[in-house]
Amino acid sequence: MSGERFGLGVVVGKFLPPHRGHRYLIETALSRCERVVVIVCGKPVDPIPPELRAGWLREMVPQAEVMLIDDRYDENDSRVWAENTIGWLGRAPDVVFTSEDYGERYASYMGSKHVMVDQARIAVPCSGTAVRSDPFAMWDFMDPPLREWYAKRVVILGAESTGTTTLSMDLAATIGTSWVGEYGREYSAIKQAGGESEWRSEEFMDIVREQTRREDAAAREANRILICDTNSFATVQWHRRYVGRPFPELETFAANCRADLYFLTGDEIPFVQDGLRDGEHLRHEMHQWFEGSLKSQPAPWFLLRGSREERVKQALQIIRDLWGPGALVPRNGS
Incomplete structure (x- = not known):
């Protein structure tokens, strides 16, 4: 599927916080889709408010559509995620872009294709956990909104x-x-x-x-x-x-x-x-x-x-x- 083009693509995650690895993932989706929806999952207990993270993503990747969903979701059940995604979008996406093991399973429940992007974190060696643990060490993987926060x-x-x-x-x-x-x-x-x-x-x-x-x-x-x-x-x-x-x-x-x-x-x-x-x-x-x-x-x-x-x-x-x-x-x- 290296050169295949798609209509509707989806990227989903907590983006806690959204760093340049996330931007790389979304930009990859944008390069191969006519339309990309980024679904941001947030809960009130999150250390960074979900509304803020969604706003950062809109600034970082303005070509994508950013959708913020509420806290009524099951983090560990890909079938529930798939059902909810179809409900949020009004249809199944043509393709899902992830960097995680759950991606193939999640996509299959919707009948969508799956594209794995930089799972080994070679292109952008960063993660949300690493940023939260040591933001100074991850500084070079932050865009301006995140730098303002940290x-x-x-x-x-x-x-x-x-x-x-x-x-x-x-x-x-x-x-x-x-x-x-x-x-x-x-x-x-x-x-x-x-x-x-x-x-x-x-x-x-x-x-x-x-x-x-x-x-x-x-x-x-x-x-x-x-x-x-x-x-x-x-x-x-x-x-x-x-x-x-x-x-x-x-x-x-x-x-x-x-x-x-x-x-x-x-x-x-x-x-x-x-x-x-x-x-x-x-x-x-x-x-x-x-x-x-x-x-x-x-x-x-x-x-x-x-x-x-x-x-x-x-x-x-x-x-x-x-x-x-x-x-x-x-x-x-x-």
């Missing part, structure tokens, strides 16, 4: 002129990964240039939404670790600084932000005026605000002090200790 987010925060941007750039360059600048600083520069000095709470919501959007986009290009120069959690403290009262909407947004590790930059270094900064008089107080807020959230955090080089060295060692040497693999260009 990238560890390291957030640098601190009071004004404590070296957050310098450390962010240095860490990203040393690791060979993406970093996200502070959108709030861009916003402040535009505001200041327009002669505005009063801040409204709603402006901080605009800032955190854009900051988070940029963070998610950068995570797709990250090399295992994403460096973030501030995030929405830190913005809560800037709202406190400029507005002076709680803002529940912002605090709720910040409570749901993604952060795997925080580095707080020490305030022992000299204050440098850059034309935008206005908080030298309360820099130490703000440092204490950050320290207090970090103690009340669940992600690990560490205070970094010392020279520029010493801070980078400390940060790299902490990352190794937390996630192993696999977190600091050089980018291979894929």
Whole structure:
């Protein structure tokens, strides 16, 4: 059947998560079928929501039709799978593409042909189990949506002129990964240039939404670790600084932000005026605000002090200790 063409082809699986081996399987089906339906099986208890996996597949292989089915299925009964598939599609497929032993049996119950694709995982040496077990080791077999999900987010925060941007750039360059600048600083520069000095709470919501959007986009290009120069959690403290009262909407947004590790930059270094900064008089107080807020959230955090080089060295060692040497693999260009 190496050159045979088909009408309706089916690829079925959990895709937990969908990696480049799955993409290879689906693209093989697409190359030989007029129409391909990918059936994603999901249950609420899955470690990655099935709706998310289906969305990733639609992005990864937009030529295929992705169908998400609910949790009412029997994982181990090929006959039930076959009956359900016919019901889901409204007819038996002409061919089934799999990389698994069950494929021939499953296809036979529907009277469909079966094409085995890379069962030995030679073309793409990857599996969903391997990705879940060690995503860093499987990084080169992930497409951008999956990298966004698995990238560890390291957030640098601190009071004004404590070296957050310098450390962010240095860490990203040393690791060979993406970093996200502070959108709030861009916003402040535009505001200041327009002669505005009063801040409204709603402006901080605009800032955190854009900051988070940029963070998610950068995570797709990250090399295992994403460096973030501030995030929405830190913005809560800037709202406190400029507005002076709680803002529940912002605090709720910040409570749901993604952060795997925080580095707080020490305030022992000299204050440098850059034309935008206005908080030298309360820099130490703000440092204490950050320290207090970090103690009340669940992600690990560490205070970094010392020279520029010493801070980078400390940060790299902490990352190794937390996630192993696999977190600091050089980018291979894929």
